[in-house]
Amino acid sequence: MNKRIHAVAALALTACSSAALAQSTVAFYGVMDLGISQDRGGVAGTSTRVTSGMATQSRWGFKGSEDLGGGTSAFFVIEGGIHGDAGNSTQNNTLFGRTSIVGLRSARLGSVSAGLQDTPLFTTLNTVVDPLRNGIARSNNLMPSTGFRASNSVLFRTVDVNGFSADFMAAAGEVAGDSSANRSLGGSVGYAKGPLNVRLAYHHRDNDTSALKNTGGGRNILLGANYDFDVARLWFGLGVDKGLNSAPLNSSGTPFGGTAPAPSTDSRDLLLGVSVPFGPHTVVADAIRKDDRGVPNQDAQQYALAYMYAFSKRTDVYTSYARIRNHNGAGYVEGNSEEPGLGDRQLTVGLRHRF
Numbered sequence: 001m002n003k004r005i006h007a008v009a010a011l012a013l014t015a016c017s018s019a020a021l022a023q024s025t026v027a028f029y030g031v032m033d034l035g036i037s038q039d040r041g042g043v044a045g046t047s048t049r050v051t052s053g054m055a056t057q058s059r060w061g062f063k064g065s066e067d068l069g070g071g072t073s074a075f076f077v078i079e080g081g082i083h084g085d086a087g088n089s090t091q092n093n094t095l096f097g098r099t100s101i102v103g104l105r106s107a108r109l110g111s112v113s114a115g116l117q118d119t120p121l122f123t124t125l126n127t128v129v130d131p132l133r134n135g136i137a138r139s140n141n142l143m144p145s146t147g148f149r150a151s152n153s154v155l156f157r158t159v160d161v162n163g164f165s166a167d168f169m170a171a172a173g174e175v176a177g178d179s180s181a182n183r184s185l186g187g188s189v190g191y192a193k194g195p196l197n198v199r200l201a202y203h204h205r206d207n208d209t210s211a212l213k214n215t216g217g218g219r220n221i222l223l224g225a226n227y228d229f230d231v232a233r234l235w236f237g238l239g240v241d242k243g244l245n246s247a248p249l250n251s252s253g254t255p256f257g258g259t260a261p262a263p264s265t266d267s268r269d270l271l272l273g274v275s276v277p278f279g280p281h282t283v284v285a286d287a288i289r290k291d292d293r294g295v296p297n298q299d300a301q302q303y304a305l306a307y308m309y310a311f312s313k314r315t316d317v318y319t320s321y322a323r324i325r326n327h328n329g330a331g332y333v334e335g336n337s338e339e340p341g342l343g344d345r346q347l348t349v350g351l352r353h354r355f
Helices: 002-022 120-129
Strands: 024-040 047-052 059-069 072-081 099-106 110-118 149-157 164-171 184-193 196-206 217-228 233-247 264-278 281-292 300-310 315-326 345-354
Touching: 059 099, 099 149, 110 120, 120 164, 120 184, 120 196, 120 217, 120 233, 149 184
Parallel strands: none
Antiparallel strands: 024 047, 024 059, 024 345, 059 072, 072 099, 099 110, 110 149, 149 164, 164 184, 184 196, 196 217, 217 233, 233 264, 264 281, 281 300, 300 315, 315 345
8 A cells, every 4th residue: 555655655756857848948059150251342351251240240148038927937047159160259249148038927917027138229220221230241340339239138028919029228327426337238129920020229338437437338229121922031220329328439540541540439330131032042232321529520331232042040151242432531441240450351151050
């Protein structure tokens, strides 16, 4: 009799454990992207490099969730960038410098997460505005903002209601005695349903530190949209940048010689693009204009053409050519997802595998 009771108890415990495990998931994932880039036009001359993460930054990570019942779940993501050509970490050699968050998600109310994560403006730029998702010929070459990712941040996202959604982020500056110093605030609101995706995003970052005061803040506003016509998708982005560090240069120094370029504190950005898929092939073309409203008037334009061929849903090859035209001493360089670049022209050939 005791043996039978023990057997039933063991079966019950096994069933409970299996049910608990079935409600929790953890996944390992990543991307390896390696290829060859050739940069021209810089004062140092032509540079040919084996480069990691040109189209999509090479990365690895873990993500998981647990069903807490009642339509609520807990989730986490930890993700780090990889210099695949050398084997070390990106983001200043941090282990999980791309994302490090934990949060709660409700089917009725939305989600809240805390840690290191993309700002709503950066998410809008990557997913709504840029057809190349800030990879080869990245939009960040001419459209950098006050913040791509925010540490010490809390992000709230609403649920989708008939295509409408919104999010809000606050990132603590963590300066003792001054709660506004180094603080970031941002958010976005948009509509995505059917072929249309449109979104308006805002980000503000205070430039004060524990030592520097009354420096003001950098502010970015970005309106983006894309529309799928089946045979092609059109992309659009319009940005307004105001204040110190609102449009930092994507490369320091003097890549083209002469006087060091001055970062704009008052500029407008415009992106127009088209992506054309046909079978395993995709062709993308876009143009970006940086309109510097400051005294140096250091305008720039970027033109890019890219081609991708998909062997499968996980593996593809790509090539691209991009050119930047700088004016009045501007110093924008032709970078990609991994590196800022060394000149005003860049040719790439690469292989990308997702796992």
